[in-house]
Amino acid sequence: APFFFEKPKAMSVEEGQDAEFICKIMASPTPEITWTQGNRVLKSGGRLKITTETSGQLYTTCLVIKKIAPKDSGNLLLVASNECGEARAMLSLEVEKVEAKPEEKPEPAAFVKVPKNCETLEGETAMFDCKVLGEPRPSLKWFKDDQELEEERYIVDYNSSGVCEFSIRDTVPTDAGWYTCTVSNPHGGQSMRAKLILHLKPKTEPAAFIKVPKNCNTLEGETAEFDCKVVGEPRPSLIWSKDDQELEGERYVVDYNGSGVCVLYINDTVPSDAGWYTCTVSNPHGE
Template identity: 25%
Template sequence: SAKEFTQSVFNHASSLPPVSSPVLRDDFRQTPSDVVVAAGEPAVMECIPPRGHPEPTISWKRNNIRVNDRDERITMRGGKLMISNTRKSDAGMYVCVGTNMVGEKDSDPAELVVFERPVFTKQPVNQVVLADDTVDFFCEVHGDPTPTVRWRREEGELPRGRFEIRSDNSLRLNQVRGEDEGTYTCVSENSVGKAEASGTLQVHGKTRVQNDIEFR
């Protein structure tokens, strides 16, 4: 009968598992952590999105702009964002985004800091001078954090009382002598690296031309 058929359909429907509604929870199971690297090194950020139905997909934003994996250095796999060869321009605030049909949830931001090893923009050069001259060895360096600069002489101490390290980090030698000959090295260092550059000094004695007048 129609009544029995209706009852049968009802019984069958009630035995089916309930159809779960789409859901996206608020709390990320793992939020990305801050990362500090030196330029050229790889960087990895990891995230596990909130539980959801359907299971959320993951994307990333840097400074509120979607990260694009068309850049061959960038790989997004599972919950990992991998940058193979970091540049200063990769630094910024990264957010993991979990998405399903309910909507999007953003993780707390994590910062990628990209430091740079010291790189010379001006290096000392080899010099040949006369005794008593003043000599400048230049050394300009770029890096982040700002590198320290110091000078050393490979053959021993810097000429005592006759050298000065100037505000531009150059080394000035006053009234040079033959004993000042040697190799002068600029040493630059910060928390992610160290660099050295050298120049040599040769000192020639001044020749004094004397006119001897011979009286006969």
């Protein structure tokens, strides 16, 4: 008599999906295989497809019900019979109803939090943030000087709740200025501007001479002058000395102006003023 090598399994299928039942039967001689539901014998056609494949005494039968509907719920009976007897298998089919999604109401893209001005230091990361709403979800773009920003330094993090963070890494002086965020969907759009204020790092330059002092000849009692010009950032400090002693006293006048020009005046010169004078300039970056 026929017997089940592999019985079909009960199924729970979401409405609109396909259901497939597979069963393997051992039998000899060839069995007659029927699928029924209630009082109805199922036949291939329309949404139903029944196939049977044979390999020796093994028969594989398959029932496919396409686009399952609630009316397909219920018990299915599979019967395999021949002159030696029969085998029966009962299984259930449950259809899960899909709840209709609420209809989405169209809503134009708009800002619920606008980007604000950002202030940061050159070389640091600048960030603007905003929040938008709209249905369908708005597209979002950032611009500067009417050019869309697409370099790797520009990072846009726009999450599903409508919050957007726009970051500019490794800021440079040319990043300063106005930025525009534009949001849009098929029902409308908006643009908002915010300004990046960038504080530039002070330039650094070691102290150095660009004009060195030259030897000076003068008469006793006259005024001797040495002049030079220096550069550096921050502005270098400047010291005049003779014989390793810093010059102090009313006869020594140092005129050191904002453009880096320095003049040392030695008034009412005396014989002991003769000799070598040293001008030393320095700042935190060099001497």
